Amino acid sequence: MHRLLSAGALSALVLATPALAQDPAYDASTVLATVDGTEITLGHLIVMRKRLPQQYQQIPDETLFPGMLEQIIDQTLLAKLKSPDPAEDPAEVKLYLENERRGTLAALEVQEEMAAEALDEAAVQAAYDAGVTDFVPQPEFNASHILVASEEEAKGLKDQIDGGADFAELAKANSTDPGSGANGGELGWFTGGQMVPEFDSAVTAMAVGDVSDPVQSQFGWHVIKLNDKRDTSPPPLEEVRGEIENQLRQEALQARIAELRSGAAIEMSGTVVPPAAIRETDLLSD
Known part of the structure; x- marks a missing residue:
């Protein structure tokens, strides 16, 4: 799509096609250009835009429209x-077009099947309940820490905390962790395995309200306070509804495909072809 980036060419095309912007009476068959008798229609551009990589989808329509039109002319x-x-197309082109037709039609059918599937609320609830039944609670911790460069600094801070100093104020004044220091050292909730092993081990062994002795990790020395502890709970239905509905639609689609397969006459030829044959592009030569 390098032609999309040609500002001069784009400007010329924008000026050359004002009628489309002014006349709302158009459809997919509206001819935008003719190249040696071959018509290029609005439908061609619409289909082309749908297939563009995501980065091109973000380009403004005023730029995309003339860029695509110019590219189709060149093509x-x-x-x-x-x-x-x-009729004289190379074998590779004919086979490619057959694959594209088959794939595009199948994709459109999948979209319709997925959109048309009316989901029973009872089925959604049942799927959620099954997931909740399988849910295994995990310990979850809420902790704060003060991160410093040396064990000596960490010990000094621990002594101050034991003497009654405010943990959060010491974290704001001393922690080198830019993410939590300004927030009084608060790390929020996390489960085992989310922190470095040394930190995890220390927190797991602590009781709520405890302040640890200095703990060394790859980041430095930590003084940790365990603020709270709980077991994780399953997310509410509304939080995972989209995931559940998508799963149910996928299951319905697979059931539909299985039904189609069972009713179709599918015969494998039995011809032995080595898997590596899919790389033999010379077989496509006319």
């Missing part, structure tokens, strides 16, 4: 050099 000219008549 039309180049394609005619290779094959002026579809």
Whole structure:
């Protein structure tokens, strides 16, 4: 899509196609350009836009429209050099178009199947209940820490805390952790394995309200305070509804495909072809 980046060409095309912007009477068959008798329609651009990589989808329509039109014009000219008549297309092109037709139609059918599947609320609830039944609670911790460079600094801070100094104020004044220091050392809730092993081990052994002796990790020396502890609980239904509904639709789609397979005459030829044959592109040569 390098043509999309040509500012001069784009400006010329924008000026050359004012009628489309002014006339709302258009459809997919509206002809935008003709190249040696071959018509380029709005439908061609619409389909092309749907297939663009995500980064191009973000380009403003005023830029995208003329850029795509110019690219299709160039493609039309180049394609005619290779094959002026579809009947004379190389075998690779014919096979590719068959794959594209098959894949596009299948994708459209999947979209319709997924959109048309009316989900029973009881089925959604049942799927959620099954997930809750399988849910295994895990210990979850809420802790704060003060991170410093040396054990000596950490010991000094621990002594101050034991003497009655406020943990949060010491964290604000001394912690080198930019994420939590300004917030009084608070790390929020986390489960085992989310922190470095030394930190995890220390927290697991602490009781709520405890302040640890200095703990060394790859980041430095920590003084840790365990603020609270609880077991994790399953998320509420509304939080995971989208995931559950998608799962149910996928299951319905797989059931539909299985039904189609069972009713179809599918015969494997039995011809032995080595898997590596899919790399033999020379077989496509006319």
